Amino acid sequence: GAVVSQHPSWVICKSGTSVKIECRSLDFQATTMFWYRQFPKQSLMLMATSNEGSKATYEQGVEKDKFLINHASLTLSTLTVTSAHPEDSSFYICSAQARADTQYFGPGTRLTVL
Amino acid sequence: GDSVTQMEGPVTLSEEAFLTINCTYTATGYPSLFWYVQYPGEGLQLLLKATKADDKGSNKGFEATYRKETTSFHLEKGSVQVSDSAVYFCALSDRSFNKFYFGSGTKLNVKP
Numbered sequence: 001g002a003v004v005s006q007h008p009s010w011v012i013c014k015s016g017t018s019v020k021i022e023c024r025s026l027d028f029q030a031t032t033m034f035w036y037r038q039f040p041k042q043s044l045m046l047m048a049t050s051n052e053g054s055k056a057t058y059e060q061g062v063e064k065d066k067f068l069i070n071h072a073s074l075t076l077s078t079l080t081v082t083s084a085h086p087e088d089s090s091f092y093i094c095s096a097q098a099r100a101d102t103q104y105f106g107p108g109t110r111l112t113v114l
Numbered sequence: 115g116d117s118v119t120q121m122e123g124p125v126t127l128s129e130e131a132f133l134t135i136n137c138t139y140t141a142t143g144y145p146s147l148f149w150y151v152q153y154p155g156e157g158l159q160l161l162l163k164a165t166k167a168d169d170k171g172s173n174k175g176f177e178a179t180y181r182k183e184t185t186s187f188h189l190e191k192g193s194v195q196v197s198d199s200a201v202y203f204c205a206l207s208d209r210s211f212n213k214f215y216f217g218s219g220t221k222l223n224v225k226p
Contacts, residue, residue, distance in 0.1 A: 004157070034214070043118075043203065043218040044158075093157065095214075103214060105150070107157035 002028050004096050006106035013084055014114055021079045021109045023094030029074035030096035034103065035067075038091040050077045084113040116141045120204045120217035127224050133191040135220045137178075137204035140185065145206040147171075147180050147187040152201045152219070161189075161202070199224045 003026040013019050023033055031052050036044040048069050050056045056069035066088075068080040077096075081088055089112050095103040121136040139147065146165045150158040162171030167182035178189045187204060204217040 006157075036216075041219075043216040044214075046213060046215070049213065095158075102160070104160075105158040107155075 002096070002098050002104040004094065004104045004106040006092075006094055006109050008109060009107065010110040010112075012112045012114065015085055016083055018080055018082045019084055019111060021081075021092055021094075021111075023077045023079070023096070023106055025075045025096040025098075025104070028096070028098050030077075030098060031074060032097040033071060033077040034095045034097070035069060035077070035079050036093045036095070038093055038108070040091075044093060047079075081111065084111070086113045089113045116145065116206060116208055116213075116215045118204050118206055118215050118217040120202075120220055122218070122220065123201075124221040124223055127194055127222070129196055129224055129226050130193045131224075133189070133194045133198075133222070135189040135202055135204075135222070137187045137189065137217060138185050139187065139204075139206050141206055141208070143209060145208060147178070148205040148207065148214075149176070149178055149187070149189050150203040150205060150216075152203065154200070158203065194222070194224045196224045196226050198222060 005024045007022045033050045035047045038044045047062045048056045048058045050069050050071040052071045058064045071077040093108040095105045117140045148163045149161040151161045152158050162173040164171040164180035170179045176191045201219045201221045203219045
């Protein structure tokens with residue numbers, strides 16, 4: 001089946017630094033990838049939709065300058081959390097769309113900002 | 115806007131008990147509906163889906179029927195196993211933009 005990987009699986013960083021998270025579709029090409037944020041015991045919140053070769057579309061309330069998304073190829077999208085602060089600590093999950101109405105999710109990345 | 119509401123957990127059942135996790139939705143148009151499962155330390159896996167009214171999605175003994183009249187997509191299983199312990203998410207997909215909206219998740223604990 002379709003597999004989506006994320007790297008790193010967890011990361012700890014100091015406040016003020018930037019962190020990059022990679023999302024890869026391993027055995028299929030994904031023209032669209034999505035980034036979600038999951039707070040403890042809460043649902044996934046869609047942050048942005050990433051289309052290969054174009055700018056990401058951000059959901060209302062998500063700071064595009066803080067959460068930089070790059071979808072450089074059909075198998076790779078990256079999320080960079082810039083100038084991270086403790087309130088950015090969360091579980092970030094990506095998904096890749098293989099075809100309409102079907103998304104495959106990565107295992108998630110746990111970010112802790114000290 | 116579109117949204118999904120599902121019952122709060124955790125739900126604790128004994129093995130072989132009947133499971134129901136309620137899910138209702140609000141959407142414009144005709145969304146597709148999904149149940150995803152998240153095992154500890156893993157990503158979300160698609161459990162089942164239904165794309166139109168009265169469709170029944172099923173997989174691994176789990177079932178859910180797309181009820182447009184009650185805007186519901188309740189998840190059921192006749193006999194749960196310990197291995198079913200996980201968090202279950204109800205979700206809908208906006209056909210226009212292919213965005214997914216998730217419920218808050220329901221943790222299921224099955225005891226032997």
